[in-house]
Amino acid sequence: AGASFLNISLSEVTSKWYGEDEKHVAAIFRVARRLAPCVVFLDEVDSLLGRRGGASEHESTRRLRNEFLAQWDGLLSRNE
Numbered sequence: 001a002g003a004s005f006l007n008i009s010l011s012e013v014t015s016k017w018y019g020e021d022e023k024h025v026a027a028i029f030r031v032a033r034r035l036a037p038c039v040v041f042l043d044e045v046d047s048l049l050g051r052r053g054g055a056s057e058h059e060s061t062r063r064l065r066n067e068f069l070a071q072w073d074g075l076l077s078r079n080e
Contacts, residue, residue: 004035010044014064021060022067029071 006028013024032038042048048065 003037003039004032006032006035006038006040008040008042010042010048013042018060021064025064025067025071029074 008028013028014021015024028040032040048061048068
């Protein structure tokens with residue numbers, strides 16, 4: 001009750017330009033912090049946070065996942 005809701009599709013986050021994916025993820029979490037309390041619903045998150053590693057994992061996917069997890073961890077550590 002009273003919480004903001006961000007409905008984000010993974011296609012809105014990804015970009016063909018190097019480094020833009022990470023900027024988009026950081027911007028989403030910046031907005032969520034400003035709107036706190038806020039629920040961030042990331043559609044298709046299973047494709048982003050699925051199995052890690054492997055020879056078929058692309059570098060951009062790895063960078064995007066790392067940024068998402070770093071931002072997520074930052075949310076938790078700021079509230080402690």
